[in-house]
Structures are given as structure tokens and as C-alpha cells.
Amino acid sequence: MGDMQPMNIAPDQAKSLAQQAFEPVALRAFGLALSRGDTKLAQNLDLSLDPGEAILLTGHNGAGKTTLLRTLAGFVRPDAGRVEINGQPLSETAGEQVGWLGHTDGLKPAETVRQSLAFWMRVQGGGKISPLPTLRALDMDRWIDRPTGRLSRGQQRRIALARVILSNRPIWLLDEPAGPLDGQGRTRLAEQVQAHRSRGGSVIAATHQVLDWSDARLLNLGGTS
Amino acid sequence: MSVLWAIFLREAGVAWGGGGGAAGPTAFFLAAITLAPLAIGPAPEILLVVAPGIMAFIALLAVLQSAERLFGDDLGDGTLDLYALTATSLPWLALSKTLGQAFATLFPLPIIATIGGMMYGLPPQPALILGLALLMAIPALSLIAGFAGALVAGVRRGGLLISLIATPMMIPVLIFASSAGRSALVGDERDVASLLLTAAVSLASIALFPFGIAAAIRSRLS
Numbered sequence: 132m133g134d135m136q137p138m139n140i141a142p143d144q145a146k147s148l149a150q151q152a153f154e155p156v157a158l159r160a161f162g163l164a165l166s167r168g169d170t171k172l173a174q175n176l177d178l179s180l181d182p183g184e185a186i187l188l189t190g191h192n193g194a195g196k197t198t199l200l201r202t203l204a205g206f207v208r209p210d211a212g213r214v215e216i217n218g219q220p221l222s223e224t225a226g227e228q229v230g231w232l233g234h235t236d237g238l239k240p241a242e243t244v245r246q247s248l249a250f251w252m253r254v255q256g257g258g259k260i261s262p263l264p265t266l267r268a269l270d271m272d273r274w275i276d277r278p279t280g281r282l283s284r285g286q287q288r289r290i291a292l293a294r295v296i297l298s299n300r301p302i303w304l305l306d307e308p309a310g311p312l313d314g315q316g317r318t319r320l321a322e323q324v325q326a327h328r329s330r331g332g333s334v335i336a337a338t339h340q341v342l343d344w345s346d347a348r349l350l351n352l353g354g355t356s
Numbered sequence: 357m358s359v360l361w362a363i364f365l366r367e368a369g370v371a372w373g374g375g376g377g378a379a380g381p382t383a384f385f386l387a388a389i390t391l392a393p394l395a396i397g398p399a400p401e402i403l404l405v406v407a408p409g410i411m412a413f414i415a416l417l418a419v420l421q422s423a424e425r426l427f428g429d430d431l432g433d434g435t436l437d438l439y440a441l442t443a444t445s446l447p448w449l450a451l452s453k454t455l456g457q458a459f460a461t462l463f464p465l466p467i468i469a470t471i472g473g474m475m476y477g478l479p480p481q482p483a484l485i486l487g488l489a490l491l492m493a494i495p496a497l498s499l500i501a502g503f504a505g506a507l508v509a510g511v512r513r514g515g516l517l518i519s520l521i522a523t524p525m526m527i528p529v530l531i532f533a534s535s536a537g538r539s540a541l542v543g544d545e546r547d548v549a550s551l552l553l554t555a556a557v558s559l560a561s562i563a564l565f566p567f568g569i570a571a572a573i574r575s576r577l578s
Binding site: 201204205206207208225226227229230231233234235236237238239241242246250251253254255256294 | 358359362363366369370373432433434435437438439440441442443444577578
């Protein structure tokens with residue numbers, strides 16, 4: 132009962148993601164005020180993210196990195212200010228423009244990698260793209276028929292990253308994307324981020340780790356990372 | 357529509373594959389209808405009279421069993437975030453998800469209620485009408501339970517709150533569904549009216565509760 136339709140797109144028929152440039156999409160935040168309970172996290176924060184850009188959010192635990200990311204995704208309503216994508220309110224655009232990687236991976240243990248990616252590609256509208264090149268780039272193609280519950284934490288993170296890539300959305304919001312990844316995984320992540328930016332995509336990532344992303348801007352929300 | 361169908365199938369699959377599917381509610385229902393006569397007494401005339409009410413009440417409790425996990429698991433593993441970032445409207449998505457889960461977990465209940473009714477002494481026709489009434493009640497019961505589950509998703513000891521929130525809203529369905537079986541038993545022509553009222557409550561639930569579930573999900577995500 133649980134089997135989704137298998138992805139029957141042959142790799143040679145699939146469009147290559149790398150060959151598809153995004154329409155220019157810019158994210159702007161104006162005068163954001165954020166809080167968690169009684170704690171003020173940010174006041175009058177402006178933020179701009181243009182096509183091809185990357186921003187690394189840093190700061191100590193509780194500085195508000197995740198809250199800012201969730202605000203930019205539209206999950207959290209700011210105390211003041213607004214977020215727009217190409218001049219449109221976030222509520223009208225986030226569902227088509229934002230690829231999200233939270234601090235949890237959004238995987239169901241009983242589903243295989245193939246089923247999980249097929250489902251989200253259908254629901255998030257990533258188009259008819261074979262997942263195999265992306266999985267191969269993340270060194271996960273051999274696990275495609277394995278239940279996600281039987282993958283390691285780092286492997287699950289890679290599958291969640293594959294889902295973001297395959298959503299084919301220009302703005303990526305990543306919360307601790309490299310958390311459980313090993314050195315090779317962080318390199319693969321950096322390669323995918325660079326490929327995404329070269330297509331005109333943009334990335335904001337909250338991180339405690341030093342990520343070697345070329346030309347990424349740093350935004351420190353307080354304290355040391 | 358294909359996206360909603362995909363969500364329906366996926367949620368049914370997740371409930372079946374990862375959550376035990378219909379096994380939990382079915383086992384609960386079987387245990388309850390077996391144990392109830394031990395408490396009520398074995399007198400056939402008493403069991404005959406109480407059968408419709410007992411079956412409807414146990415069905416209500418069986419539906420509540422899985423309500424805590426319906427949205428709680430998705431909140432915990434990040435799936436709700438991903439659902440919120442789709443182009444599909446959240447109320448439609450909530451409807452597909454809830455009914456998909458109900459389809460996977462609750463489909464045996466009307467059948468067991470029909471058989472259980474006959475075990476309690478109901479003639480076949482009233483037993484069938486009782487089963488039909490429960491079939492019609494399942495959308496309403498599952499959406500009410502889903503609404504309560506979405507409200508308390510991520511809350512510790514949410515099961516208690518779900519019972520307190522959902523049970524009062526389930527009273528009309530309980531009354532109409534059991535009334536259909538009772539009316540059929542005594543030859544009262546109100547059985548059809550009760551069936552239609554049960555269906556009406558389910559249709560109203562389909563129209564209203566997805567909006568409540570969507571609002572609750574947005575609240576939990578923030």
C-alpha cells in the first residue's frame with residue numbers, strides 16, 4: 132500500500148539540473164524584529180539575497196539563526212517588518228521559490244530513498260528530473276532502494292539535501308546543513324551549493340561550522356559562532 | 357488533484373508501513389467488544405439493546421488512538437515544514453493527509469462493528485446499517501481527531517488533551533451513528549434519517565475542519 136509510483140525516468144532522458152538556469156529571484160527582508168518568548172533576537176534587521184549569492188548565518192546558541200531562517204521561510208511571523216521575494220509577499224511565493232532543509236530531515240523511516248524523493252518531487256513540483264545524477268553527486272545512488280530509517284545520520288542528511296536540490300527552487304534555506312556530515316559530505320555539500328549558485332540560485336545557511344563556500348557573506352547574529 | 361492523491365497514498369502508506377496500519381485500532385476494537393459483555397453482563401436482551409451504542413462508542417475511542425501521532429510525528433521529523441512549503445493549499449493538504457491516514461487505519465472498523473453487532477445479537481439488517489453508519493462517521497471522527505491532534509502536536513502528554521478537545525465534538529456523530537443502528541433494530545424508519553445526519557456531519561467536517569487543522573499547523577510551525 133505504501134509504495135509510491137517508481138521514478139521511471141531514464142537518466143539519459145532526464146533534463147540535467149545543471150543546464151537549467153533559474154529566473155532571477157531576489158529575497159528581501161525589511162526591518163525585521165524577531166523574538167522568542169521574552170527574548171529579543173533581532174531589531175530592525177534588513178537582509179538582501181540576490182541571485183548567485185550565499186549568506187552564512189553565524190552566532191552562539193540561541194542567537195536566533197533558526198528563528199531568522201524560519202521567518203524567511205514564512206513559518207514564523209516577525210514582530211515587525213516584512214519579507215518579500217521579487218517584491219511579492221512571502222506567503223504568495225515561498226511555496227514555489229524556497230527549498231527548505233531544517234534541522235530535522237523530514238524522512239519517514241519505512242520509506243525508501245526512491246519513494247521519499249519521488250513523493251517530494253511530485254508534491255514540490257521539481258519537474259521530471261531523474262534523481263540519480265543528484266544522488267550520484269552526493270555519493271548516495273547505491274542506497275536508493277534502502278529504507279531511510281536504515282541509513283546513518285549523515286546519509287539521511289545527504290538524502291534531505293538531495294530533496295532540496297531536486298525541488299529545483301532558486302532560494303535554499305538550510306539550517307545546520309553540515310551538522311552530521313563528514314569531511315567528504317561537507318565537500319559534496321559545498322559543490323552542490325556552488326552548482327546551485329552558478330545556475331542563479333541563492334543560499335542562506337545557519338551554521339556553527341566553518342563552511343568553505345566561496346564568496347559567502349557572513350551574518351553574525353550575536354556572540355561568537 | 358494528482359498532488360492531493362499522492363499525499364493521500366503516501367500518508368496511507370506511512371500509516372500502514374511505519375505505524376502498524378489498521379492493526380492497532382482493530383486490536384483495540386476487538387478487545388473492547390470482547391470485554392464489554394463481561395462488564396455489562398451476558399444477558400442477550402441487554403447486549404441486543406446496547407450493541408449500537410457500544411460499537412459506536414468503541415469506534416470513537418479507536419479513532420482517538422492514532423490522533424496524537426497524526427501530526428505529532430510530522431512536526432517532530434520536519435515533514436510539516438516541507439508540507440507548508442508546497443504550492444498546495446494547507447487545508448487541502450490537511451484533508452488528504454487525514455483521510456489517507458484514516459483510510460489505512462480505520463477501514464476494518466465498520467466491518468468489525470457489523471460482525472460485532474451480530475455477535476451481540478443484532479439481526480443482519482440493523483447490523484449492516486450500524487456498519488454503514490460507522491463508515492459514514494469515519495471522515496467526521498478522523499477529521500475531528502486530526503484537528504485535536506494538530507492543535508496539540510509536539511505537546512507532552514498530548515493524548516489527554518486530544519481526548520478533552522475531540523470527545524465533545526464527536527458527540528453528534530456518536531448519537532447519529534448509534535441511533536441509526538437502534539432505529540433499524542426496533543423497525544423505526546428514522547434509521548435512514550440518522551444515516552443521512554451522520555453523512556451530513558461528515559460532509560460538514562470535510563468542509564470545515566481542514567481549515568482548522570491548517571490554522572493549527574501554522575500555529576505549531578511558528
